Structure formats: C-alpha cells, structure tokens
Amino acid sequence: MLELACISKTFNPGTVNEKKALSGVALRLEKGDFVTIVGSNGAGKSTLFNAIAGAFYVDEGAIRLAGEDITFKPEYKRSREIGRLFQDPMRGTAPHMTIEENLALAYLRTAKNQNAFFSRTSKAEKQFFRDRLALLDMGLEDRMKQPVGLLSGGQRQALTLLMATLVPPKLLLLDEHTAALDPSTAEKVLGLTREIVAEHHITTMMVTHNMKNALELGNRTLMMDSGRVVLDIGGEERKGLTVEDLLKRFKAGAGRELDNDRILPSE
Template sequence: MLEIKNISKTFEKGTVNEHVAIKDMSLNLKDGEFITIVGSNGAGKSTLFNAICGSFMVDGGHIILDNEEITYKTEHARAKMIGRVFQDPMKGTAPNMTIEENLALAYTRASKHSTPFSRAITKKSVKFFRENLARYNMGIEDRMKTKIGLLSGGQRQVVTLLMCTLSIPKLLLLDEHTAALDPATAERVMEITKQIVDENNITTMMITHNLNQSLTTGTRTIMLDGGEIMLDLSGRERDEMTMDDLIKMYSAKKQKQFDNDRILLSR
C-alpha cells in the first residue's frame, strides 16, 4: 500500500546548521494497516509525515502509494490521496469559514470529480455532512453555519477528521491529533478516530507521545530515533509488550537510557 524506499533528508546541507533528519529509511505498510509512531523530539516523526505529504522533496529514495510513485508529486497533488490531522486544532481548517463550508471545500478537493466549490454546498451535501457529524455525538451537527474557529478543540478535531475521510483517502496521517486536548476529550476523539478507521479500513499512521496508546492502538508500533527506525513491533511480540519493556528494548539497542520526559510522564 505504502512503500518508503531508502529515503533521506538533510536540512541546511553544507552549513554549520546541517541536520540529518531522515537516514536511509525504508518502511512498508499493508492495505488497512494502522501504525503508531513514537520517539523523542527530533526523532524524525513529523519530518517523515512531511516527506510523505510532499512538504519538501527528499534527497534520495522513493515514496510509492498504492503502486503510484509520488516521490516527485507536489504537495497539492498528494493532498487528493492523503488526509492529515495536525496536533493544533487550528490547523487544517479555515477558521473564518463555517463547518459546512470547510466540509464542502475538503470534499471538493478530495473528490475525483471537479465539482466547483460554489456548487458543493447543496441541500443534499449539507444533509450528508450533518448525518455524518451526528454519528459522533459531539453536538455540532446543528451548527453547520457556525464558523469553525468558534468550536472547541475536540469538536474541531472531529470536523477535521471528517474533512479528511468523507472521501476515503488512500492514507491517513494523524500527527499527535489528540495531544492538545484535555484527557476526556482526547479519549473521545480517539474513539471516533478508531471508529472511522475501522469502518473504512483506512491505512493509517499515527504519531503519539503516549507509550500505552502506541502499544494498544492499531496493529503495529515503530519507534524512531535520529531519523531511523529503531524498533518495529507487531503481532504477538507487540501484544505482550509493556511500556517498560519498550523502554528497556530501546535502551538496549541504543546503549543509553531513554530520557524523554514528555513520553515518560505519559506512562
């Protein structure tokens, strides 16, 4: 489904600020697979997502999505195939546009049909949007003409999730999409995320700083460090893994203690 072959990226190459962000990384995802990604700050998690989305061109290697080479496609072209939800609830939407306008814009952009945005907001489409929102009990299906910037963080993330999945993407990227929410709201948004992904069998990658979440969500866990994949866990090995086991495995492989406070405090 997704094939990442030996990609690399170095920023500010040849300067005193040179930073190797991704080192000869390879990764394969099967259709419908749900991978969680964990790692310290600077490990390369968001950089990997940016490489997949086309926020920059990689220095080398190939990115293939659903048997299509996308390595040199523009970010705009990839957006029709890839959905992404960011940590910041203010990203990924137009805050001064209404809920129905944001949903119509996303649906038009991802649709295979070139329907003009001006014709995307119809009674039929708004009914479709409302019915989908109502399923998640977040109290927003009757606020279709409310500007999205006036919603709570959790409500906004649910709208963003729906924007990314009304037209099923080939790949869904979740960039710590519950990290900025209070615990109860984060749990509810995570439940809705799992529901959407499971019902539509969406191939998904999710960055998280929560070690327990990384082992209990989805089907596979990878740990990044210094732009490389340090650990890749699935099946029975992952099922039997505890958070302490994961930290010990990392320490044994790196020959140093795992010292990321944010991750350790999430245990």
C-alpha cells in the same frame, strides 16, 4: 499501500546548521495497517510525515503510495489521497468559514473535475455532511451555519478528523492529534479515530507520546531515533509487550534510553 525505499533528508547541507533529519528510512505498510510511532523530540517523526505528505522532496530514496511513485508529486496533489491531522486544533480548518463550508471544501478536495466548487454542493451532499457530523455526538449537526472559529479545540479536532476522512484517504497521518486536548476530550477524539479508521479500513500512521496508546492502538508500533527506525514490531510479538518492555527494546535498538519528558509511560 505505502512503501518508503531508503528515504533520506538533510536540511541546510554544507552549513553549520546541517541536520540529517531522515537517514535511510525503509518501511512498508499493507492496506489497513494502523501504525503507532514513538520517539523523542527530534527523532524525525514529523519530518517523516512531511516527507510522505510532500511538504518537501527527499534527497534520496523513493515513496510509493498504492503502487504509484509519488516521490516528486506536489503536496497539493498528494492531499487528494493523504489525510493529515496536526497537534494544533487550529490547523486544518478555515475559522471564518462555516462548518458546512469547511466540510464542502474537504469533500471536494478529491474532485477531479475542475468545475467542482464548494458553493455548488447539493442538498443530498449537505444531508450527508449532517449525518456524518451527527456521528461525532457533539451537536455540530445543528450548528452547520456557524463559523468554525467558535468551536472548542476538541470540537475543531473532531471536525478536522471528519474532514480528513469524509472521502476516505488511501493514507491517514495523525501527528499527535490529541496532545493539545484535555484528557477527557483527547479520549473522545481517540475513540472517534478508532471508529472511523475501522469503519473505512484506512491505512493509518499515528505519532504519539503516550506509550500505553502506542501499544494498545493499531496492529504495529515503530520507534524512531535520530532519523532512523530503531524498532518495528507487530503481530503476536507486540501483543505481549509492556511499556517497560518497549523502553528496553528502544534502548537495545538506539543504544541509549528514551529521554523525553513528554513521553507518557503509563497515562
């Protein structure tokens, strides 16, 4: 489903602020893979997501999605096939628009017809929105005419998750999407993530600072350091790993210990 062929990216080349953010990252994901990604600040995790989503073009290498070369495809066109959630619950929604209008925009973002407008959503489509909202079990199906800005952070993040998967994308990128939420809300959103990804068999990449989640979620775990993938583990080998084992494997691959205060080893 996704192939990264030795992609590299350097910001501010030739200046005192030169930063090699990605260095020859090679990766291949099969359809339905759920990959968790761990690494310290500055390891290149969000930069990797930006490269895949098209926030910038890579300097070297190629990116292929479902067999199509998207290396130089504009970000707005990639968004029809790639869903993304950010750490900040305020991103990904239009606060002054209603819940229904936000869902309509998300639903029609994949429309190939240039005459498709969110104001023309049918009665059946609105009922579809209501049915999907009901699955969140947050009562949002009865608040469809309310502005999104009135929702709590957890409700907005759950809504954003629904918007990103309303039309199941080929690839879902989750960039620490529960990090800004309180523990109980984060667990609820994580549970919704599991259910939606499993229901639609969506190929998913999730950045997390929770080492326990990194081993329990999905079928594969990557660890990054200095713009490189230093560990890629899955299958039976991953099943028996503990958080301590994962930290040891990181040290072996990166040549140093994982030193980040935000890393949560056992929570």
